[in-house]
Structures are given as C-alpha cells and as structure tokens.
Amino acid sequence: MQRKYILPIGLVLSVVILWFAFGGDKDETTELFTTPRKGEFIVEVTSTGELRAKNSTEIKGPQGAREFRINNIKIQRMIPEGTLVKEGDFVAELDRSQVLAKMQDAQLEVDQAQSQVTQAQLDSTLTLSQARDNLINLEYALEERQIAVDQSRYESPAVQRQAEIELDKAKRTLSQEKKNYITKVKQAEAKISEIEAELTKKKNELNKIRALMGEFTVYAPDQGMLIYKRNWNGSKVTVGEEISAWNPIVAELPDFTVMESLTYVNEIDIQKLKEGQDVIIGLDAVQGKILDGTVTSVANIGEQRPNSDSKVYEVIIEVAGTDSLLRPAMTTSNRIQVSKLNDVLSVPLETIHAVDSLSFVFVKDGLSAKMQQVELGLINENEAVIHRGITIDDRLYLSMPADTSGIQRSYLIEELSSSN
Template sequence: MAFLKNKKYLYLSGAIALLFIFWFAFGSESSEAPAIYTAPERGTFEVNVTTTGELQAKNSTSIRGPEGIREFRIYSVPIQRLIPEGTVVEKGDFVAELDRSEISSNLQDAQLELEEAESQYESAQLDSTLNLSQARDNLINLEYAVEEAQIAVEQSQYESPAVQRQVQIEYERAQRELSQARKNYKTQVRQAEVNLREIETDLKQEQREVQRIREVMEKFTIYAPENGMVIYKRNRDGTKVTEGSSISAWDPVVAELPDFSVMNSETYVNEVDIQNIRSGQRADIGLDAMPEKQLTGRVTSVANIGEQRPNSDSKVFRVTIEINEADTTLRPAMTTSNTINVSKLQDVLYVPLETIHTVDSLNFVFKRDGLNVTMQQVVLGLMNDNDVVIREGISLDDELFLSTPADTSGIPKTYLPAEVREQYDEEELKSDPLEDTKELTPDEENPETEERPIEQSGPDSSAGRSSQ
C-alpha cells in the first residue's frame, strides 16, 4: 500500500517536472513583447517652439569710425588698436585706433597737388603783373606820341595845306592807337583777373582737399560718444569686429554701448516652425549661465525673409523676443533658451504621438475592445513634441496601444461617419491655426492670467518642433 502511494507521488512529481521543462523549452523563448497600453488625457494642451538665442540690447549707441572715407577711394580700414570688450568707458575715453597708412598716402598726394596749384597761382600772378606792366608802358608811349603829333599839328599852320593835312592825319592816328590801347588794357586786366580766379579756385579746392583729409585722419582715433560698456560689433556672418579686422566704409561701426535697461533675445527659427510664430506671442526665457533665473518675454518681430546661417544647411528666420524684466545681471551675448508659447488650449483630449498610425492618408489608433483590438479612425488637432489633440474618434475611457500590435491581420477598422469627416474637412480648409493671435496687452503678458485659445489645426500641423 505504501509502495502504491509513493508511486502515485512519483508520477505526480514527474508530470510537474515535464510541465516546467516544456515551459522553459517553448514558453520562455517566445519573442512576442507584451502589449503596452495608454489612456487619453484631458486638460490644458500647449504648443511651444523651443529655440536657443543670444541676448542683445534693444537700444545701443554705436561707436563709429570716420565717415566719408569713400571720397578718398578708401573702402575698408584695418583696426590697429582696440580696447578689450566689456571695458566700461566714459564719454571721451579712447576706444580704438585705425590704420592711417592708406589715407596718409592720399594726404601726400593731395599736398603735392596743393604745392603745384600754389606754384601755378604764383606764376599767374607774375605773368599778369609783367603783361600789365608792359601794357601800361605802351599806353604811356602812345600818350607821348599823341602829344608829339599835337605839337606837330600846331607847328604846321605855317606849312602848306598838304603838309597840314598829313600832320593832322598822324595826330588822329595816334589818338586812335591810344584809345585802342586803353581798351585793350582794360581787356587784359579782366583776362588776368579771370585767369587768376580760376587758378585761385583750383588752389582753394586743393587746400580744402588737404584740410578734409586731415580732419578725417583725426577721426581715425576713436573715442567713446557716451558712458557705457564696450561691446564689439557683430558682423552678418556672426563674427565680431576685433583688433586686426577691418571696418567697412559703408558701415564704419567699431563697437556699441548697449542700454541694459531693455534687452532682447535674438533667435533663429527654422522654416518649418516659422509659420507658427507671430508678433505678440509670449515666451519663457532661461539663461544658460544662471539656470535658476527664469524670465518672460514677448515676440516683437519676425523676419519675412530667411537666411543661411554658418554651419547650417537649412534656412532660418530671425525672431526678436523682448524681455519683460529689467535685470542688472543681464549682459549681451549671454545664451538663452527660449520657449515660445504658440498656442494654449483648455479642456481638450490628447494622446501620445506614438499611438497615431496613418493608413492611406487617414489617421487611426489601435484601441483595445475587451480581448479584441480595433482600428479606430480619429481626427487630429494641434500637436507638440510629445502629444496630439484628438478632436473626434475616442473617449477618455478608451485604452490605446502605444505601438503597433504584433499581428495586425484581420483587425477590423472603424471609420467615422461620413458627415463627421466632411464637417472636419471643411473646417480644416477654412481654419488658420494662428488666425486669432494678436498683440498682447500688458495685462495679457502675465502668465497666470493669459489664455489665448486658437483654432485647432489639421493633421499636417507641425507646431512644436524644436529649433536649434
């Protein structure tokens, strides 16, 4: 009896062992991952565009080099000396020294031309003096000749009529020559005056040229126009004007004296996200140098034309964000992290982006229906980096697959009614996701009170992508 009982336990133990062996051999090697579910959430949905920027003063005083150097065929000037960036200066303090070699050459040429003009003027004076002196001597001689002819006329009264007539003719000829010589002398005087005036005009022009060059040369030493902190000028390619670089004759700015009372964050948004950016939108601003400091701002300008930034293949658009707070610790060129609040929707249903699947340009979710799975068509709204608003198709109690089920064959599809789809298609054609965006008033800039709901966009909405 005991033997039979032990045999019974032996069979039972063997059966259990076989079950474990079968499970380890077949069950544990299954590669099918367990399904992960999520549920929709209802609440406030925000769409943001994240960018990095750089602090700049909204207003600043430019420290400029000499103006008008293009008149002397100088189009760029190297900087010989420049005080360090960040130096605090007072009005009239030295800032920079420019290279004078090219304009010194122009000065030498102008001085040579001035000396030549002075020589010409002096020579013209001597010539006119000599010519007029000879003309005056000729007038005196002609006056004597008239007087002699008059005496001959008086003495000829006792001569024959023919002699008297001949003497009279000589007297009249002498008078005509004297009269003509006097007219010619006046003409010669006027000619000499005109000639001297022309030469004198050229002389004064050369004198002014030399004077202008000297005045411009004095401005090659640059002084601070106001009190402030010197910040080097930044070129279009992002580089700064430093000692050894050149300034342009069209924009001779060497540095700037920023006004720290109002600061801007200059940032660049890619061409995908720029369609969602409007003036007046709020922004949350962080400082990389001071992570504990949080600031707020407002978009004040959005560029209409894109540009190619260095080391970047995509086009970006410049966006200016004015910082609301005045802080003495803010300095130009500080790096900022900007989160532009594109839109904010209250009490909406949203799900993770991973739950959305597109089939034939229609959007579906895999929904758990008891032990079964169905593909439910949905209508999408705004989306951000992680989630998307669901306008139609599911409820708060549904369970959704975060990934595609292992076997999708035979899963039924549930479509929305035709009239619902047509309604949303018409709304999508008419709606502009940012049409209600407007310039914010000071009260609306308060993040605790601002609520600016906007029209929800269709499935192609791309708001919320990060821009670097």
C-alpha cells in the first residue's frame, strides 16, 4: 500500500524542485489585450443618499414659547420611531419647568395687580367720601351766610355789604368744590380703569401661559407613521434632546406617496449635474431593487458636512412611482446619468496613456507594438470614448508593453488641432 503512493509523491516533488531551480527566478510578464467596444456609452455620477418623504405633516410642540422668552424645550418622553399613530394619539411630553416658573411669576403679577385695584378702589372711596362731606359743610356755610344777609337788613349799609360779600364767597366756594368733586370722580374712575386694564393684561398673560402649558403634551395632528425629526448634522431629535422654540418640530408624519433621495455630491462632479437628469436608484436594504428617479434640485452653494474634508452640494432626486418597500432613512445608491451616447467606440481607461499632453494607446502591430495617438471624447469611471485613432478591430494593450524602446509613434493628421 505504501509503494502505491511513493511514485506520485516523487513526481510532485520533482516538479516543485525544477520550478524553483529553473523557473522561479525568471521575470516573465503576461501581456493582456482588449479590443474597443462599440455601442451605448453612459457617463454617470454616483453617490450615496438617504430616502425621505417629499411631503410630510409636521408634529409641533408649543407655538408661542418665544413670547415668554423660552428658547429651547427638552423632550421628556416620546413614543418610538416608526409607531403608527391615529389623529389625537399621544406623541411626546415636553419639560414644563420653564413655563411653570413663568406661570408662577404671572400669577404673582396678577395678585399684585388685583391688590392695586382693591387699594385704588379704597383710596377713591375715601377721597370721594371726604369730598362729599366737604360739599355738605360748604352747603351749610352757604346757608349760614344767607341767614347773615337776611339779618343784616336792619344793620348799617357796611354790615349789609360785608354779609353779601361773605355770601358771594360761600357760593363761589361751593360751586368750585362741586366742579372739583366731578374732577375727582373722573380721576378716580380713570385711575381704577387703568389699574383694572393692567390687571386684565396680567390675567390674559396668565391665561396664555396656562394654554401654552397644555401644548407641552404633544398629540398627532393626523394618522401615519411617526418619524423623528433630524438636526442639521443628521442626528435624530429624541428623548433628552431639545427643540427650538423658533421651529418647535418634534417629529413628522411622512407622506409615502412621493419619496425622494437626499444626497451630496462633491464640488468636482456637481458641475455635471442639472435638474431633469435621469437617475437609477438602488436600495441597500433590498438587493436587486432598482427604481427610476429624476434630479429635481441642485444646490448652488456648497456646505461642509460632518466627516467630509471638502465642500459638497445638496442634490435632491425624486423617486418615480410608489413602492410599499420604501421607508424614510433607507440608504440609496444613486447613479445620475449625465450623458448618454449611442453607437460610439470606447476603450478601458487602462489602455490610455498621456505623453506630452497627448493621449496614446498601445496597439498590437504584428509581433510588435506601436503607439497610436487618439482623440478622446467623454470619459466615465471605467471607459473613454475614442473619436479617432483606432478601429474596432485593433488589439490594445491593457498595460504598457514591457519593452518600449524604439517603439513607433503614429500621430493623427493636422486637422485634429484645427478642428479643436
């Protein structure tokens, strides 16, 4: 049994030894060739995006918090993302500590205003009561002066004249005090009215704060699937996060009938894009799923995104049709078709070499190679269109030949430069 395996093992060892002895140190290069391809040529810009609903219903927290100098509100509780809700269902509970402090201050101001109204009423009552007593006394004094005049008939003319003067003074004093009393009544009414108006203002503010407190419990305005709001940096607003009183969106209810992919394209490729270009959209979560789309928006101003060293531009792609598989935040692979040519000649980029600002390919010419100048057209990630210089029957080197010394160069005729 052992002899049966000795011969095969010996042959294998012999082959290995011979390879190391004679073939292992020899530097042989296998030359690979290709031929030009004729047909459709597509230039694409690829990017990774994220699905979102084009339209959605915003679920908002308190609308009037800024009126009471509340700038940020913390989320204390919120239902899980993806929950299906009906109109009126509970969504979130917001921190009321700030608005509660505002309400306590407002209640204190109402109590103070109410106290001022009461004090003004008491003051006016006392002042007007004294004024009425003074009028009664002046009426008595007038009556006394009238009696004195009547009794002075039997006195000398001087005494009579003095009594008449005193009577006239009493009449004028009574008349003036009656006018003053009317003025005092109006002043008291105006003062009380002013303080009562301030009290009404304070009560209205208190009622606003009480109504605002009710908005700190957030309910769904419609039915749908709840999606958390995203910050400018892409993070989700969830429990423990704060929402701005300027834009108090807690979450959203997306409309799945129209979806779009939000993506960012680098500043080199953005010049190739424009609205209306066709897009082939793939879903990372569903292998093999292909969707059609259209570029609907290309940003004019770049921005610095997290984890990006260069400026990128926002591009929005609308997904054609509807699909029950689509959900917000799904990752998409977008192939934006920039240009499309039919029936053109193209070659792999590996076959093209630049020499002195000219483009060449190495063409198999019998047993040797030659350098052929070519006129390039559109270029995509893998291939380049060739307008002139080669034919579809040429065999091209995929890499530079091992020996290029004395290689023949073939240039295009002068009309190339004149045509450009």
